[in-house]
Amino acid sequence: MTIISSLVRFGKRQLHTIVSKQIIKPSSPTPSHLKTYNLSSIDQFAPDAYMPMLIFYPNPNTYTNPQVKMINDLKNSLSRTLTQYYPFAGRLAKTTPSFVDCNDEGVVFLEAHNDNRLSDFINNMHHEDLDQFFPNGLLWKKLRSYSLENDRTSPLAVQVNQFACGGIAVAVSLSHKIADGSSLCNFFNDWAITTRSGTSMDQNYASPIDPYFMSFNNTNLNYQGVSLDKSRDSAVTKSFVFPGSKINELKQKVVAMTAESEQPVVNPTRMEVINWLLYKCALKAARKNNNHILKTSGFVLVTNIRNKMSEPLPKTTIGNFYSLPTFSTKNPDEITPSAFIAQLKSLKMEVKGIQNINNAVEMLPQSVIEKEQRKFDECYMSTSLCRYPLYEIDFGWGKPIKAAIAGTFKHNGFLAVDDRHGDGVKVFVNLGKQDMEIFKSDSELRSFC
Structure with missing residues (x-):
């Protein structure tokens, strides 16, 4: 890569700015009998990494004030979605976790602005340019790389990125210790369905989604799991x-x-x-x-x-x-x-x-x-x-x-x-x-x- 192209790409990354950070909690408390979600042995043997998925949308043209209304809709719908995906709003031990403490402490929701036009970015991007769109750099990173408090971490983090043209990129990082790629796709789609279905915060609101969580006995295999984190110098x-x-x-x-x-x-x-x-x-x-x-x-x-x-x-x-x-x-x-x-x-x-x-x-x-x-x-x-x-x-x-x-x-x-x-x-x-x-x-x- 030439020095000039490196400088151009460095400049592009400088145009990306985090403008707000908030913790989103479930809209309804998790029942007491669901406060502990045990990980299966497959979960415990899963890679010690956050899976990063990113989806781009053109300017919605559906909001009078998109930078406020759209973000509020996403926060409200995420809150309702987390009620159904209650373990995602809990806390995991950062090393060899065997269960999720479903304490409703919530997930990080970041809002970012990018001064590029969406079309310009997509037409000129390199794979590594996607990194900036993810919360806290959680791209195949280990659990212990994401510290919230003490020795615990959150299974999920979200970042919503807005381009100068009004285009949007929604990024989700989800711990592989709690879910696989199929689960990540289901969560992303269910969050979208909940957003599309309306923004009522009525407690009698009937959720359009129905994720299925299985119950497992508590067993701690004390297995670190495969690490997928690797320096960009070697891969x-x-x-x-x-x-x-x-x-x-x-x-x-x-x-x-x-x-x-x-x-x-x-x-x-x-x-x-x-x-x-x-x-x-x-x-x-x-x-x-x-x-x-x-x-x-x-x-x-x-x-x-x-x-x-x-x-x-x-x-x-x-x-x-x-x-x-x-x-x-x-x-x-x-x-x-x-x-x-x-x-x-x-x-x-x-x-x-x-x-x-x-x-x-x-x-x-x-x-x-x-x-x-x-x-x-x-x-x-x-x-x-x-x-x-x-x-x-x-x-x-x-x-x-x-x-x-x-x-x-x-x-x-x-x-x-x-x-x-x-x-x-x-x-x-x-x-x-x-x-x-x-x-x-x-x-x-x-x-x-």
């Missing part, structure tokens, strides 16, 4: 968009490549072919940076198990409900599309063998320990939030024009979301700097995104 995140037409081309390529093999691929899913291409190109980059020697690598398919168990859970279930099926790659022959997709299908069958949530809660800790003991030279985690309607999250201002997962985290990884049009996929790829330099220029990858 970088970039986004790659696969249009729907290019995904179809990639599917056709995979089918043609495997037609004569012992394991022909028929009707592959879009994420099967995208994961194959990403993993192949990432390993190619890593091998080039390692004297052309392929390290033993693990591919982890982070899988939402809510609807995949024999006894499924409601999709509105809040918490960490995922499995981490994994396979290893030791030689280049295992990166062929037929071998890779066969492995993926095997992982999916492994998840379908889970009977119920109690079975999953018992299985995951041992699974995590086994993966840590295997000590891959490199490990690549793939997560998909596709089919979650991020571009349908409407606070009453219309649909968003952009949704993003911000920050840079520790592990090599691929995080996929639907593109704005719904038929394509945007993938946030996180790799070491040297690997990313090779990966982003891969001709095969660039031919599909």
Whole structure:
């Protein structure tokens, strides 16, 4: 990066100003029998990090005084939403938490102004420019990095950012210790639904949302959890968009490549072919940076198990409900599309063998320990939030024009979301700097995104 471009981007960040800070508490007190929310063993093994999600909207043009009315509406609706999501307004221990104290102490709500026009910012932004839109720098940061008082911290923080043109960016940071990506999407959407439904603070108000929190016994596994916090000196995140037409081309390529093999691929899913291409190109980059020697690598398919168990859970279930099926790659022959997709299908069958949530809660800790003991030279985690309607999250201002997962985290990884049009996929790829330099220029990858 040139000195001039660095100065330009430094200048852009200086235009972003925090103008207010407030604690938003639930509109109704949490009943005494719900004051303690125990974390499951999956929660306790979840990454020690805040998940950062950001959604951009054009000028709503629905308020006479947008800088006051809109913010008040968001605060009031957040207060009502927290009544339903009561653990999010509580407090967690900053190290090895095993429960949430649902004491209604509330969440931080920051308001910020940005002197850029929304269109100018989006057209010229780099991934790291998104960091400034998040409360207290909570982007894959550890719980203990966010101190409210003593040794406790809040699971949730919010920042609403207004651009010079009236455009809006709503940012949410949510602790992975209490929820997964599915829960974050549900919360964001439920907050929007509550905002859109009106601003009545009547105690008899019937909430349009119904999140489901499960009850678990109190068990303290004293497990730190995986840290996703990593210095930007050693990792970088970039986004790659696969249009729907290019995904179809990639599917056709995979089918043609495997037609004569012992394991022909028929009707592959879009994420099967995208994961194959990403993993192949990432390993190619890593091998080039390692004297052309392929390290033993693990591919982890982070899988939402809510609807995949024999006894499924409601999709509105809040918490960490995922499995981490994994396979290893030791030689280049295992990166062929037929071998890779066969492995993926095997992982999916492994998840379908889970009977119920109690079975999953018992299985995951041992699974995590086994993966840590295997000590891959490199490990690549793939997560998909596709089919979650991020571009349908409407606070009453219309649909968003952009949704993003911000920050840079520790592990090599691929995080996929639907593109704005719904038929394509945007993938946030996180790799070491040297690997990313090779990966982003891969001709095969660039031919599909």
